[in-house]
Amino acid sequence: xxxxxxxxxxxxxxxxxxxxxxxxxxxxxxxxxxxxxxxxxxxxxxxxxxxxxxxxxxxxxxxxxxxxxxxxxxxxxxxxxxxxxxxxxxxxxxxxxxxxxxxxxxxxxxxxxxxxxxxxxxxxxxxxxxxxxxxxxxxxxxxxxxxxxxxxxxxxxxxxxxxxxxxxxxxxxxxxxxxxxxxxxxxxxxxxxxxxxxxxxxxxxxxxxxxxxxxxxxxxxxxxxxxxxxxxxxxxxxxxxxxxxxxxxxxxxxxxxxxxxxxxxxxxxxxxxxxxxxxxxxxxxxxxxxxxxxxxxxxxxxxxxxxxxxxxxxxxxxxxxxxxxxxxxxxxxxxxxxxxxxxxxxxxxxxxxxxxxxxxxxxxxxxxxxxxxxxxxxxxxxx
Amino acid sequence: xxxxxxxxxxxxxxxxxxxxxxxxxxxxxxxxxxxxxxxxxxxxxxxxxxxxxxxxxxxxxxxxxxxxxxxxxxxxxxxxxxxxxxxxxxxxxxxxxxxxxxxxxxxxxxxxxxxxxxxxxxxxxxxxxxxxxxxxxxxxxxxxxxxxxxxxxxxxxxxxxxxxxxxxxxxxxxxxxxxxxxxxxxxxxxxxxxxxxxxxxxxxxxxxxxxxxxxxxxxxxxxxxxxxxxxxxxxxxxxxxxxxxxxxxxxxxxxxxxxxxxxxxxxxxxxxxxxxxxxxxxxxxxxxxxxxxxxxxxxxxxxxxxxxxxxxxxxxxxxxxxxxxxxxxxxxxxxxxxxxxxxxxxxxxxxxxxxxxxxxxxxxxxxxxxxxxxxxxxxxxxx
Numbered sequence: 181x182x183x184x185x186x187x188x189x190x191x192x193x194x195x196x197x198x199x200x201x202x203x204x205x206x207x208x209x210x211x212x213x214x215x216x217x218x219x220x221x222x223x224x225x226x227x228x229x230x231x232x233x234x235x236x237x238x239x240x241x242x243x244x245x246x247x248x249x250x251x252x253x254x255x256x257x258x259x260x261x262x263x264x265x266x267x268x269x270x271x272x273x274x275x276x277x278x279x280x281x282x283x284x285x286x287x288x289x290x291x292x293x294x295x296x297x298x299x300x301x302x303x304x305x306x307x308x309x310x311x312x313x314x315x316x317x318x319x320x321x322x323x324x325x326x327x328x329x330x331x332x333x334x335x336x337x338x339x340x341x342x343x344x345x346x347x348x349x350x351x352x353x354x355x356x357x358x359x360x361x362x363x364x365x366x367x368x369x370x371x372x373x374x375x376x377x378x379x380x381x382x383x384x385x386x387x388x389x390x391x392x393x394x395x396x397x398x399x400x401x402x403x404x405x406x407x408x409x410x411x412x413x414x415x416x417x418x419x420x421x422x423x424x425x426x427x428x429x430x431x432x433x434x435x436x437x438x439x440x441x442x443x444x445x446x447x448x449x450x451x452x453x454x455x456x457x458x459x460x461x462x463x464x465x466x467x468x469x470x471x472x473x474x475x476x477x478x479x480x481x482x483x484x485x486x487x488x489x490x491x492x493x494x495x496x497x498x499x500x501x502x503x504x505x506x507x508x509x510x511x512x513x514x515x516x517x518x519x520x521x522x523x524x525x526x527x528x529x530x531x532x533x534x535x536x537x538x539x540x541x542x543x544x545x546x547x548x549x550x551x552x553x554x555x556x557x558x559x560x561x562x563x
Numbered sequence: 564x565x566x567x568x569x570x571x572x573x574x575x576x577x578x579x580x581x582x583x584x585x586x587x588x589x590x591x592x593x594x595x596x597x598x599x600x601x602x603x604x605x606x607x608x609x610x611x612x613x614x615x616x617x618x619x620x621x622x623x624x625x626x627x628x629x630x631x632x633x634x635x636x637x638x639x640x641x642x643x644x645x646x647x648x649x650x651x652x653x654x655x656x657x658x659x660x661x662x663x664x665x666x667x668x669x670x671x672x673x674x675x676x677x678x679x680x681x682x683x684x685x686x687x688x689x690x691x692x693x694x695x696x697x698x699x700x701x702x703x704x705x706x707x708x709x710x711x712x713x714x715x716x717x718x719x720x721x722x723x724x725x726x727x728x729x730x731x732x733x734x735x736x737x738x739x740x741x742x743x744x745x746x747x748x749x750x751x752x753x754x755x756x757x758x759x760x761x762x763x764x765x766x767x768x769x770x771x772x773x774x775x776x777x778x779x780x781x782x783x784x785x786x787x788x789x790x791x792x793x794x795x796x797x798x799x800x801x802x803x804x805x806x807x808x809x810x811x812x813x814x815x816x817x818x819x820x821x822x823x824x825x826x827x828x829x830x831x832x833x834x835x836x837x838x839x840x841x842x843x844x845x846x847x848x849x850x851x852x853x854x855x856x857x858x859x860x861x862x863x864x865x866x867x868x869x870x871x872x873x874x875x876x877x878x879x880x881x882x883x884x885x886x887x888x889x890x891x892x893x894x895x896x897x898x899x900x901x902x903x904x905x906x907x908x909x910x911x912x913x914x915x916x917x918x919x920x921x922x923x924x925x926x927x928x929x930x931x932x933x934x935x936x937x938x939x940x941x942x943x944x945x946x
Contacts, residue, residue: 286784286927289777295923298875307875336780342750351745362734363759367725367747376746394672397719401669492681492690540678544669 200375202332203282209326210279217272229271230254232324232464239463241512246472248458248513250324267318271325273297273308274318281334287371290316293335324464329373331421336370341423342393343368344400345411346383347430352376358411365400368413370422372429382434384411388552389427389474391417391442391451395536395547402548408556411436418451421462424469427455431471438474439561441552444481445495445533446504449524452476457513476562477555479534481526487551493538497531519562583758585715586665592709593662600655612654613637615707615847622846624895629855631841631896633707650701654708656680656691657701664717670754673699676718707847712756714804719753724806725776726751727783728794729766730813735759741794748783751796753805755812765817767794771935772810772857774800774825774834778919778930785931791939794819801834804845807852810838814854821857822944824935827864828878828916829887832907835859840896859945860938862917864909870934876921880914902945 199207213229220227232238233253242249259268277297281288288296294315299308309315323330330337342365347358351369358366369377388410390396396414399405405412411430415423430436440455442448453459456474458466483489497505505524514520527533539547555561582590596612603610615621616636625632642651660680664671671679677698682691692698706713713720727748730741734752741749752760771793773779779797782788788795794813798806813819823838825831836842839857841849866872880888888907897903910916922930938944 281927284927288781288923288927289920291777291918291920292781292923292927295876295918295920296927298924299873300875349745351747354743354745356743356745360737360739362732362737362739362749363752363754364734364750366745367750369746371746394674398671398675490682492683493678535674535678537672537674537678540671540675541681544664544667544671544675544679 199282199285202373202375203285206326206328206332207279207282209328210275210282213275213326214272226258226260227268228256228258229268229325231257231271231321234320234324234461234463236460239460241457243512245467246457246513247466247470248460248463249466250463270309270314270318271321274315274322278322278333278335287334287336290319290335290337293319327464329421329425329465329468331371331373331425337420337422340416340420341368341414341426342366342396343411343413343426344396345405346409347411348380348382350378350380355380359405363397363400365396365412368423368426370420372422372426374429377426377429379429379434382411382430382436383409384434384436385409386437386439387411387413387427387430388477389413389415389419389438389440389455391415391440391448391536395441398545399548399552402545404548404552408553415451418447418454421465421469424455427474428469428471431473438471439477439556440474441477441479441536441547443533443535444479444483444527445535446501446508448479449505449508453508453511453513477552478561479536479539479551480562481523481530481534484530484532484534487539487542487546489534489538490541493534493541494530494532495534497528497533501533502528517563523562582665582668585756585758586668589709589711589715590662590665592711593658593665596658596709597655609641609643610651611639611641612651612708614640614654614704617703617707617844617846619843622843624840626895628850629840629896630849630853631843631846632849633846653692653697653701654704657698657705661705661716661718670717670719673702673718673720676702703844710847712804712808712848712851714754714756714808720803720805723799723803724751724797724809725749725779726794726796726809727779728788729792730794731763731765733761733763738763742788746780746783748779748795751806751809753803755805755809757812760809760812762812762817765794765813765819766792767817767819768792769820769822770794770796770810770813771860772796772798772802772821772823772838774798774823774831774919778824781928782931782935785928787931787935791936798834801830801837804848804852807838810857811852811854814856821854822860822939823857824860824862824919824930826916826918827862827866827910828918829884829891831862832888832891836891836894836896860935861944862919862922862934863945864906864913864917867913867915867917870922870925870929872917872921873924876917876924877913877915878917880911880916884916885911900946906945 217227231254232250233255238251238253239248240251257268258264277293294312297308343358344365345358349356356366393414393416399412427438431438440452442451456472458470505528509524539551600610614637615633616638621634621636622631623634640651641647660676677695680691725748726741728741732739739749776797776799782795810821814821823835825834839855841853888911892907922934
């Protein structure tokens with residue numbers, strides 16, 4: 181059995197490695213967490229953790245900062261409480277695993293962390309975790325408790341998303357010229373903190389972020405970024421944290437405006453909403469990921485008429501679409517914006533949604549030759 | 564409405580571009596197809612197409628070449644046949660779309676091609692394609708009819724898979740040093756034909772292909788490729804055509820042996836089977852994608868005992884797993900191999916499957932420090 185005692189000496193032996201600043205800080209937070217437990221035990225008090233509540237009721241839209249933030253609600257998780265003891269111990273176990281990863285200067289996936297920590301508790305038949313689904317929310321609990329991004333805990337989400345354009349960066353010591361990365365572009369890693377990815381030089385004037393790699397590829401093939409001197413990014417659908425964090429850093433450190441080209445459907449609206457204001461589930465990360473100044477270029481509901489699109493490209497809205505559209509229209513950050521209310525109303529009135537790819541029906545390069553340049557030229561976007 | 568007549572002049576105007584050799588050939592095949600139709604019409608015969616049958620009944624295992632091949636069965640698709648007229652015209656429409664793409668020197672996704680060709684037929688309410696599901700099999704029909712890869716028709720599948728290691732290649736004119744691509748590695752494009760991707764120099768001695776990006780990342784972080792002088796690739800699960808074709812080219816042009824590290828489950832076995840012998844559905848592509856010399860490093864059913872893995876990493880086989888395992892054991896290319904019969908029997912006897920990540924329970928770098936080097940050293944693999 182892979183017991184913790186077997187791994188402990190290895191972890192200890194590697195602490196001699198000089199840790200990056202960000203890791204020293206995270207490690208400190210984990211140690212503080214453990215100290216609280218120890219000190220409670222010494223004082224003969226019930227050890228407990230205060231876990232910030234991750235639910236809609238504990239999320240609010242900060243109107244001045246224009247991002248979604250977490251409120252102050254917490255749930256107490258106690259060791260000496262039959263219904264909480266297991267999750268209490270799981271939380272400390274996940275913290276131990278992350279500590280080990282940081283000390284060893286290694287990273288792993290959420291799947292990897294699950295395997296790292298899964299074992300039968302000695303002398304029992306009890307598993308630390310029955311399934312990965314039991315482990316994942318505990319990782320999120322630890323993130324909010326320590327106010328540390330998952331990536332800072334050395335656990336990464338999936339590696340999706342690409343970038344091309346006139347920027348040179350240093351990724352893990354390698355110098356990467358994103359204008360010379362071939363047809364696939366630079367694959368945006370899931371951890372893009374400044375310790376790992378450094379910006380060396382950049383000539384781009386803005387970022388064009390598109391939803392899908394297939395659309396991104398059209399732009400790349402047509403060398404849009406060269407003609408318009410921009411960075412082109414995609415997130416493979418809803419962008420993973422690495423992509424969001426990369427956009428945030430590019431926007432804030434290099435002062436690049438972000439324009440989004442997404443589908444004309446509730447899912448496209450939602451992607452924009454998350455990029456701009458943050459997501460409800462990951463509200464604690466908004467302040468390091470949300471880009472309130474991001475603009476929505478399209479495609480817009482009125483583009484069907486304006487671009488004289490063929491009837492064949494319509495995709496009829498289903499009940500879920502209609503429900504989601506109404507929910508999104510009611511989001512506090514959209515509710516007061518006339519432009520957005522009109523946009524969503526028009527889609528509902530149209531009765532259909534449109535994918536960015538539908539512009540291909542005009543011409544294969546209509547989106548790069550006509551649509552996007554016109555919108556940018558006329559500063560025609562939603563905020 | 565985006566009618567074909569509107570687009571035709573554009574396509575014609577761009578034929579002045581000098582086309583790469585591969586495109587000249589594919590274009591010739593499409594024109595031949597059209598000529599047959601025209602000549603049938605002139606001779607007042609029923610125009611028809613002979614489409615090779617894409618089904619298990621028309622697939623056979625070539626024992627000497629050790630790949631899956633298509634047989635000679637074809638289905639006749641006629642214009643003057645009520646049940647075939649639509650698919651006949653759709654086939655010619657897809658051919659027209661691919662011709663246009665090649666002439667314009669552009670590529671698109673299957674979704675893009677669908678939008679490019681979808682329109683309401685003039686004077687009717689009939690759509691050329693109701694959904695993409697109607698278009699996709701027609702693309703495959705055209706591929707087998709012309710014996711051209713989808714990529715040669717300028718239509719690409721998804722862009723998954725990555726590579727890192729001591730190789731320098733030219734991708735679309737950019738020189739790419741795959742040993743200096745940062746933490747994400749080189750993103751393998753979906754089209755890797757010699758016109759687009761050229762190998763410049765390579766110091767690697769072999770290829771280690773792993774199933775998942777998360778495992779690949781462990782190897783990259785531990786710089787396995789540097790210690791063992793190899794290329795590391797992954798296919799994000801079942802590798803897409805671009806990755807298979809890249810492995811094929813690396814194997815055949817640079818003479819690099821391919822070792823696969825996949826999950827110990829029917830899905831892992833199947834990935835290996837496809838890499839090695841080709842797939843039933845894409846049998847016509849085997850001769851340009853299958854690598855009969857590829858080896859299966861693991862993980863093996865006997866590794867549970869051999870590596871002294873903890874009971875917690877077992878994942879119980881379900882009914883589908885058991886059924887699939889038996890099917891795979893009966894594949895002609897596995898049926899006569901004692902090693903494979905034993906491998907699959909042991910898994911069934913174990914009653915559980917194992918993911919590569921389960922090795923993390925030993926130590927986070929057990930797979931890179933111990934498992935893989937030992938197997939390679941001892942030449943301990945399945946063929």
